[in-house]
Amino acid sequence: MFKVCIIGSGMIAKSAHIPAYKTYSDYFSIVGIFDVNKQAAEEVALEFGIENVYTDAETMLKEQKPDLVSVCAPNMFHKAYTLLALNYGANVLCEKPLAFTYADAKEMFDLANEKGKTLMACQSLRFLPERLAVYEQVKNGNVGEVYYAELSRIRRRGIPTWGKFHLKEFSGGGALVDIGVHGIDSAIWLMGNPKPVSATASMNKVHANELGSAKSSGALKDNVTANTFNPDLMDVESFSSGTVKFENGAVLSFKVAWAANLKEENNIILAGQNCGIDMENANIYLGTDETKDLTVVPNGFNDEAFYGHFCLVKNMADVLKGADEPFVKPEETLNVTAILEAAYKSAEKGTEVKIDV
Numbered sequence: 302m303f304k305v306c307i308i309g310s311g312m313i314a315k316s317a318h319i320p321a322y323k324t325y326s327d328y329f330s331i332v333g334i335f336d337v338n339k340q341a342a343e344e345v346a347l348e349f350g351i352e353n354v355y356t357d358a359e360t361m362l363k364e365q366k367p368d369l370v371s372v373c374a375p376n377m378f379h380k381a382y383t384l385l386a387l388n389y390g391a392n393v394l395c396e397k398p399l400a401f402t403y404a405d406a407k408e409m410f411d412l413a414n415e416k417g418k419t420l421m422a423c424q425s426l427r428f429l430p431e432r433l434a435v436y437e438q439v440k441n442g443n444v445g446e447v448y449y450a451e452l453s454r455i456r457r458r459g460i461p462t463w464g465k466f467h468l469k470e471f472s473g474g475g476a477l478v479d480i481g482v483h484g485i486d487s488a489i490w491l492m493g494n495p496k497p498v499s500a501t502a503s504m505n506k507v508h509a510n511e512l513g514s515a516k517s518s519g520a521l522k523d524n525v526t527a528n529t530f531n532p533d534l535m536d537v538e539s540f541s542s543g544t545v546k547f548e549n550g551a552v553l554s555f556k557v558a559w560a561a562n563l564k565e566e567n568n569i570i571l572a573g574q575n576c577g578i579d580m581e582n583a584n585i586y587l588g589t590d591e592t593k594d595l596t597v598v599p600n601g602f603n604d605e606a607f608y609g610h611f612c613l614v615k616n617m618a619d620v621l622k623g624a625d626e627p628f629v630k631p632e633e634t635l636n637v638t639a640i641l642e643a644a645y646k647s648a649e650k651g652t653e654v655k656i657d658v
């Protein structure tokens with residue numbers, strides 16, 4: 302039985318992490334929860350029967366000595382809590398984005414290595430059935446080396462209406478680090494994790510006065526209180542587009558939006574030496590002029606809104622038992638972080654930014 306502590310008791314802790322640990326209660330027991338908002342932590346503790354509520358992370362780690370910590374605080378606190386938990390001897394499942402700079406991500410993985418612990422970024426959307434279906438094709442060698450990929454993650458009116466996602470002080474960035482990070486992670490994974498060498502990107506603020514519902518902006522269980530913030534206060538991007546180049550000559554083009562006057566999309570397109578895949582339309586373009594259907598096997602995501610977290614938690618149990626490797630590998634997350642860092646730098650400078658990692 303592995304002891305788990307939760308840091309941050311908001312939407313993702315109560316919708317995904319805690320229910321996943323409860324589902325795998327043969328392996329995990331949640332022994333403590335901490336939030337700067339004591340009332341929020343107490344409410345979640347009551348709902349899920351968690352005995353110990355803390356207003357200080359270090360006290361919780363010292364007293365409970367957890368085997369695993371879920372870092373579910375806003376983005377800007379991921380690094381500090383991850384380092385703290387590792388230093389107290391815990392393994393860490395940290396929400397995305399793991400970090401904002403390659404150097405920070407490296408420091409986090411280096412400490413995990415030094416302590417002999419596992420640190421995994423919560424890239425839960427790899428487990429969407431259509432992404433796993435593409436992965437099967439890649440794994441079986443059907444796609445061949447990917448020379449071009451395209452990520453389109455477009456919400457029309459999906460600026461998160463809960464939490465502090467719209468404020469740089471808490472979230473560090475907007476659509477790109479929030480939902481784009483999932484797409485870039487999946488693209489990198491499906492491309493076989495080629496080494497990125499440069500990025501060019503732009504960040505735009507789309508004036509979306511009309512906020513969508515909590516559910517349409519990512520709170521899939523609709524269990525949050527929507528803010529009524531003035532979008533003019535938002536100091537992060539709601540639209541981002543760009544291009545990443547890789548050492549092997551491959552290119553990834555992306556467009557990511559919390560809000561855009563465009564059709565909704567959640568697609569990854571791969572062009573490989575053997576075939577191409579259009580994920581959203583479930584098409585495989587063969588090396589002839591034939592087109593085949595991509596077979597997508599439902600995997601339970603429709604029944605459980607945050608099914609990907611359940612898969613990551615199960616994977617973590619297997620990793621801790623020594624029976625498996627982390628599904629999301631450090632070297633993939635390091636490349637994703639390097640790309641995010643270069644994209645924001647490029648947008649700021651207005652030029653292409655070299656990635657040297």
Ligand SMILES: NC(=O)c1ccc[n+]([C@@H]2O[C@H](COP(=O)([O-])OP(=O)(O)OC[C@H]3O[C@@H](n4cnc5c(N)ncnc54)[C@H](O)[C@@H]3O)[C@@H](O)[C@H]2O)c1
Nearest residue numbers: 309310311312313336337338341373374375376396397464
């Ligand atoms: N993997 C996914 O699909 C997914 C989905 C949604 C959110 N997330 C990530 O989860 C994290 C939290 O998002 P959320 O939707 O739960 O937000 P939220 O606003 O609902 O919850 C954040 C919680 O953290 C607490 N908090 C704020 N500052 C803190 C601090 N310094 N120390 C400890 N706790 C603090 C807040 O009081 C709040 O209870 C973010 O990093 C977000 O990117 C991931």
